[in-house]
Amino acid sequence: MSVLKASAAAGQRGPVDHDIRSQIVEAADEHFSHYGYGKTTVADLAKAIGFSKAYIYKFFDSKQAIGEAICARCLGSIMETVDEAVAGGKSATDKIRRLFNTISALSVELFFSDRKLYDIAAYSCAERWPSSEAYVARVEAMLTAIIREGREAGEFERKTPIDEAARAIMMAFQPFMNPMMLQYNLDAVPDGANEVVSLVLRSLAP
Structure with missing residues (x-):
């Protein structure tokens, strides 16, 4: 794993x-x-x-530190599946949709089917553990690479600084990614999460 x-x-x-x-x-x-x-x-x-x-x-x-070991393993398993999902995308648009839909679905499955994982994930976010910070940084780096790919292919606009676009998208998706916020949005997965992704993609359109 x-x-x-x-x-x-x-x-x-x-x-x-x-x-x-x-x-x-x-x-x-x-x-x-x-x-x-x-x-x-x-x-x-x-x-x-x-x-x-x-x-x-x-x-x-x-x-x-013990919680970190468990949290890093859990978040690593999410990223492993996300990597596979994104790799199967046929375009940058498809990859962004796969990125965030996979994250929201797996977060619900892992964090809320097992209460101990939710507790640890919530602490990791609230206290900014290295495992949580590394996870967010890795997702943002993947998103930035996809936006760059989309711009090169003519799928996305080029006016907004790429780092600004990536940060804004990450903030927009926090309700479906951050376990402390996701607990209040469980009923909005997958439809609500997909609607946010669609709104993000419209904002990226040239």
Whole structure:
């Protein structure tokens, strides 16, 4: 499974591929699913796993670092599917539609079918974790590349600075991408998300 590289090592200590690290993450994943991220402490995890707090701190410098490992894995899986969807686009217009429709559908599926993932994703956005920041940056970079491709093909207008266009589109789609906002727009997926994408595409027209 893909992991966002910019955040994969955030707060981690020791060998990256150490088996104990994986055991801690899997146990934390299970514990968060029962008690939630916010109500769980490192002491709780240590007791549940059967390790000492000191031993856990040999691999992660905080509870957030453990949450980062889970969040990076989750967001990495979204981007893996998004990459495949966008690669299958026949035009820049099609790629933008695939980009945001895939993100909104997967975000609903992953974050809200599993409450622990929603809790972690919400914390990552509110506290601007590296995993969340890397995810947004990667989506914006992909969007910028697609806009550039569309301009070169004559599909999109060229007057608006490309960075300004990308930032504005990212802000317009936050209600269907940011888990803290998406929770209030679940009934608007997929139709509402697709309408926003259509509005964005009209704004890009030459």
